[in-house]
Amino acid sequence: MTRPEVTGARRVVVKVGSSSLTTAAGGIDPERLQALVDAVATAKKAGVEVVLVSSGAIAAGLAPLGLRKRPKALAAQQAAASVGQGLLVAQYTAALAAHGITAGQVLLTVDDVTRRSHYRNAHQTFTKLLELGVLPVVNENDTVATQEIRFGDNDRLAALVAHLVHADLLVLLSDVDGLYDGNPADEGTSLISDVRGDADLDGVAIGSTGSAGVGTGGMVTKVEAARIATGAGIPVVLTSAPQAALALSGERVGTLFHATGRRRPTRLLWLRHATDAKGAVHLDAGAVRAVLGRRASLLAAGVTGATGGFHAGDPIDLVGPDGAVVGRGIVNFDAKEIPKLAGRSSAELADALGMEYGREVVHRDDLVLV
Missing domain, CATH: 2.30.130.10 (PUA domain)
Structure with a gap:
């Protein structure tokens, strides 16, 4: 039995993290990226409008710059992003073109989701891209960031983009196949298939960044992103990148966070969560x-x-x-x-x-x- 929250969605935001796209050495894994593109292309061909929020620019720039791990210095992160963003988007563009889909790059800064005039302009851009049949590929504009470079590892950004584009569903893809009631590596832990409110998270140990060392988030940022989206009336599916196709087709994989609130004025959402x-x-x-x-x-x-x-x-x-x-x-x-x-x-x-x-x-x- 499929999930009606997914099968009934006509506009979906999909977010994928760095660790789901890159090799241990930091470069883009072509097979992983291709599998993701195949999944979103299938959904798009089925009549679903898709916006892809993709991390990976900094991680993709590590190997070309001879860096063994993600640098801590802001300038070095920006340099890696500058090199990696072009590589990342080039691969998305080529992979989507093979499906007859045009990719459009959208780089956002924190201002774009915290200042009302910027927010309005971003909404108009997304509306026109989707109207033209383009699949927007979104990332934070790491190269010109002047404060902390990540915006909740793009998870919180993805939740705000979902509200911005009036999405019916947010899909968060990670290297873990859902939310567990403990450490997934420990014996006896179980996948939580449905979360209907904060009460369902009582006693759940939520972990942080994984061991790969190429991302900055973890389950904490994904649960926070789910709270933002569900509080604004948008259900969320959290699962692993290899299960993207199943998740987008409505199969009961990963964890479904049910909507807990209703859509609210954009300015109130960014005021609460993005300022x-x-x-x-x-x-x-x-x-x-x-x-x-x-x-x-x-x-x-x-x-x-x-x-x-x-x-x-x-x-x-x-x-x-x-x-x-x-x-x-x-x-x-x-x-x-x-x-x-x-x-x-x-x-x-x-x-x-x-x-x-x-x-x-x-x-x-x-x-x-x-």
Whole structure:
């Protein structure tokens, strides 16, 4: 019996990790890549729109540069990505062309999934590529990354891309054939076939990076990606790359994470999962009750102070009197403006400083609870 969540999906995002594509020496394994391409090509020919999020650029660049393992220095990672990205996409392009499918490279930065204007442009690009029958091959733009080079080993990026393109399903491919209730190498552990919520993960030991040394993620990032996607109404299949064809055909392989939420506005998804707070606004007890209980906007009257050097339009944490973070939102004022606003009513501020100072510190439409 097949999985209806898979067989009914018309648009699917498939994510594959470095360890599933490369040899132990770090180069691209042509047979592994070909098997993956054959699987996604079969799905596409069956009428499914596919977006492929592929790691492997840095790993593919190791051998040509004479590097024995993934370097720790950012500049060396960027150099490897620069060499490896071309090799990776060239092989995808050739393998897909043999199936009569055109590949389109899409390199994303963190800004593309955290800034609203970038997010909108990325959505339009994906929409046009899929409309034209192109299979987008997505990776983080490692070569120009200026901060931590990975974005959750592309797992979290894949979950956000799934939401961005309005996917019906996310398939995460790894070197493990699913989520186990312990170390898969230990006797007596079992594959978890279905996860319907966090309660199903209670007591499950979730491991980190594998022994191959070419990736940066592990089961932790995959479970986090599954939470992001399922919380936005997108089911997730987690399995190994050799089982990609079976997974995409709906066979009951790997672990199915069932959708737990519903699709939400894009800005709220990236605000919760794809932003780092630039500072914090501190709330009194009444403001915490209003934000949490009534889902109200944060007004200056309930603000007691601010920390950090944020600017208007930045994501900031909302912190209660006990120091606990209660939400994250897009702030309407600079940090240096908060002291003169704190504790004052909107009407008072509008009269004293002008109408623009009477608006919300954080509007409820730009606020998520944590």
